[in-house]
Amino acid sequence: MADLDFTLTATPLLGGAKHQIGENQIVERDDLALVSVAIPLGGDAAVAKALKSGWGLTVPEPTVSSVAQDIRAIRTGPDQLILVFPHTTPDARAFVQAKIGEAGYTTDQTDVWVVLEISGSDTLAALERLCPLDVARFAKGGSARTVMEHMGAMIVHLSGDRFLLLSASSSAQSFLHAVELSYRYVTG
């Protein structure tokens, strides 16, 4: 065999996009891992216990995420939640499963979602034009699954005018375009 020495380099979906629009920033977060946890029928208490003993996490409310030790838990459905946390190696599922054990079923969703962090004084106005939710009334850490410009998306409030937006990685470019355009509408 020929002496070939390949090195594969991971590339962010949007090439680590960073956009400044007026006073606002759109930044691709490619440092985050996402692992969903499906709760078996009647297994809510076991998952709550595993989250608590694993990371000191409480089970997130349907509309408010919970955070502990850099790990954010977001409710995505009646029997499902997703954990979002900074993680550099491609073993996020094993990391979560080790703590969850038999209590829940985990799936690595890191490469399935594109994650944008948006911030700036025009953020609420931009979001009002992008999704059918009353984002201004979100509680701190508020979260929702919704639709933005016909694309399924997740939105999480981080602090003040800082939000995390998640959408399908397959339409990452279109999603970035939609967010960017919404900011352009409100910054003139």
Next chain:
Amino acid sequence: MIIPHPLLGPRDAAEFVYKGDASLINRPDGMTASDDEMHDYAYLRDNPAGEHRELWYHEQGDRSWLVVTRNTMTHDITYVELARDVARASGRSR
């Protein structure tokens, strides 16, 4: 139209898909039901002018199925519950 989701609060109807009459939950047992019963289940629906119980699927949301009681004359929504709670209350599922 705004649908008050029992878990998530008021959400825009655009996030939902209409799935039909809530009586679809009560599917007869295909192994024992008569042809007439299966025919009625598959094809016959009431079409009330007034209160109607219907299934809505929160596709662009938490993927839950809801039973929405809605007035077809005024679009007033008077009651919303999770479809699985309705099914379990009537002895379906586990």
